[in-house]
Amino acid sequence: MNETCDLLVIGGGINGAGIARDAAGRGLKVMLVEKDDLGSHTSSASTKLVHGGLRYLEHYEFRLVAESLREREVLLRNAPHIIWPLRFVMPHEPSMRPKWMLRLGLALYDRIGGRMSLPKSKGIDLRIAPHRGILQDRLKSGFEYSDCWVEDARLVVLTAKDAEEHGAAVQVRTECTALERGRQAWGATLRDESGERTVTARAVVNAAGPFVDQVAKRALGQGTPAHLRLVKGSHIIVSRRFPGGHAYIFQQPDGRIVFAIPYERDFTLIGTTDLLYDGDLDAVWITPEEIAYLCEAASRYFASAVTADEIVSTYSGVRPLYEDNAAKNSTVTRDYVFELDAEGGAPILSVYGGKITTYRKLAEHALEKLGKVFDVPGKTWTAHAHLPGGDMPEGDFAAFLWRASERYAWIPPEMLLRLARAYGTRLDAVIGNADSLDGLGPHMGGNLYEAELRYLVDAEYARAVEDVLWRRSKLGLHLPANAKQAVADWFAAQS
Template sequence: MTDNYDLLVIGGGINGAGIARDAAGRGLKVLLVEKDDLASHTSSASTKLVHGGLRYLEHYEFRLVAESLREREVLLRNAPHIIWPLRFVMPHEPSMRPKWMLRLGLALYDRIGGRTSLPKSKRVDLRIAPHRNTLQGRLKSGFEYSDCWVEDSRLVVLTAKDAEERGAEILVRTECTGLERNASNWIAHLQSGAGVRSVTAQAVVNAAGPFVDRVAVTALGQGTPAHLRLVKGSHIILSRRFAGDHAYIFQQPDGRIVFAIPYERDFTLIGTTDLLYEGDLDDVAISPKEIAYLIEAASRYFSSAITEDEIVSSYSGVRPLYEDHAASNSTVTRDYVFELDKEGGAPILSVYGGKITTYRKLAEHALEKLGRVLALPGKAWTADAPLPGGDMPDGDFAAFLWRISERYEWLPPEMLLRLARAYGTRIEAVIGSAGSLGELGAHMGGNLYEAELRYLFDAEYARTAQDVLWRRSKLGLHLPVGAQQAVADWFAAETS
């Protein structure tokens, strides 16, 4: 028997999850399939910012920046546990952009998105703490502005979870290996560990990220009319380089910028690069050239040069950008583009580009596009709908943390904060009826207990240690090898 759906979404990154959520909330019967884990590619390899994209103003992408800044407010309101404000300090480098240009750009950045809950930009003296001794003495002044941090892979998982709770079916480790079109629907062949399953759908959304052309070939026998530029971005992670909760944004002689961001309490994240990528999309890793670039970029500003020995980890992702024939990879548009093909039968919508910040709006526009060829129920609804765990009064995370610290006074403060950030109001589902650490099940190491693994397995699609240690969390940076092996052993027992 073949299952029938209104919409098949291929790709479990942020765009696919966002479209599935929006469509399910409008009353469509939705199936999302992801060949690996949710957010296992580009969507977990970002710089982890919800931002307008200050540097896009130089390329006159005013619509994208304005939309992104408006969406920054929406996402901050709807997911205050995994998204929070972050101040960025940009040292003035006399050999690069002049002060008047920076001042003008930041003034526009403060206003172009409309009303904001975040502090405005201002000048900053780099000769005083906390910047003195962190940055090179030649750097005297700069500017400070606001954007937001996001736990990117958790954003994807929570978006998919909300889609499921609104009726969507979410299948991870399930690959669409065949697509056949007729006048009224698509027949899709899905391969998973359980075997091959066939389903039908009135429409298909190809949100496969860097694999978008691979899916298009499966569906249409050829790539889509749009041209794709695959650009690799890599990051390095160092032990904590500077004190304070602020981040730095460093201008580079090639016109690019590199961020240095406090990361996971004990670390500093530095990135990103922009390199044309033509390698294996399933095996993306940082290159020696990129490591050298990031080290040089940050060492140009820090008072003491970075060495390769300081790098404790790295990650890389490939961004599927719409080919606009820009001369530089860093200036290719980050805006999103749709290609709708309905020749010969049921429609397929392919998604190019986009960024985490605009994923919700991208989903709305995708449904609008499909609405031109299908009768879709419902209307846009996601702007005022909190993601799972984000339903806090006034979006006040600090007040929420205070309340649960009184309720779970037996939890160590560091563990309480991590769980509150990861799960928000759903922390109750993680902890259950436990009243002490001993009631959380086996201790895996650090502040990770079996109760959390059970929740991630049952409620958040986690099936391997990697899913937990590097996507549902970043505990892979904190737990010793033995603890990580204990997590792997737990999953092996659950899935055997």
């Protein structure tokens, strides 16, 4: 029997998940398909920030910065378990941007988005704790400002989950291998582990990220009129380089900036690079040159040099940026652009660019654009809708964690913090009826038990060991080899 839907969304990254969620909440019958795991490409390879984009001010992208800062407030309110404030320290490097320029840029950053809940920027003395001895002695002063951290892959999963809870069909490891256009609908061939089937959709959204042109060619026989610039960004993870909950933002001689961010309690995340990419989009890896660049970038500021032998892990992703003919990859716009094709029959909307911070607004604008040729019912609704697990009173994560510690006194504090951050108010669904660690089922290692694995499979689309260890969590950084093997064995036993 042929399946039908109003809207087929191709691509399970943050943009596809956001569009599927918004559309489903408006009453459309939506199907979201992703050829791999949710967020398994660009969306889980970010610097993991919800931010306005301070450096975009230099390129006069005032609208993008203002929208991003407003969205930062929306996301912080709607997902306080996976998004939280982070202070950034920018040392003043006299050989680069002058101090007056930094001060002026930060003053604008504090105001351009309207009324903000986070602390404003201020000047700081780097010769005192916690920076003294961490940064090089030549660095005397700097500035501090606010942005937010986000668990990027979890943001994708929770957005898709909310789409499902509003009626969308979310299908992972399901590839759209062909698209045939009719006057009133598209015929889409979908392939998963059970074989191929055909779905009829009144409209298609091509949110395939770096694969967007491939899908467009599959649908239209040629790429869309927009040009795509594929830019690879890589990160390195090293052991914790500095105490405190702040991050550093380091200016570089090439005009770029590199972040050094506290990561997963025991580590520091350093990134990112900006390189044109024309390789295999399913096998994106850091190069020795990128490793050298990031080590050198951080070593310009830290008192002790960062070396390649300190690296415990790396990750890379390809950003599908809209080609605006900028001279440098770092200055290509991070704004989003839509290409709508409805002249030859049923409509298809292709999405270019975008950033995690603006994904919710991108979804609204995508449906507004599609609504010019396709009946999109309902009104915008996501600005005041919590993501799964985010519905805690007044968005107070600390109070939520305290109540959880009283209810689950038998869970070790470190484990409870990890679970509360990951699942928020869905914590009870993970724990189930257990009243002891033994009640959570077999112990995989570290603070991972079978109950959590079952929840991730049943409720969060996990299908393989890497889905759990590297996207829905970062336990891959913490668990010993035998524990990782135990998780792999568990998945193998489920098939």
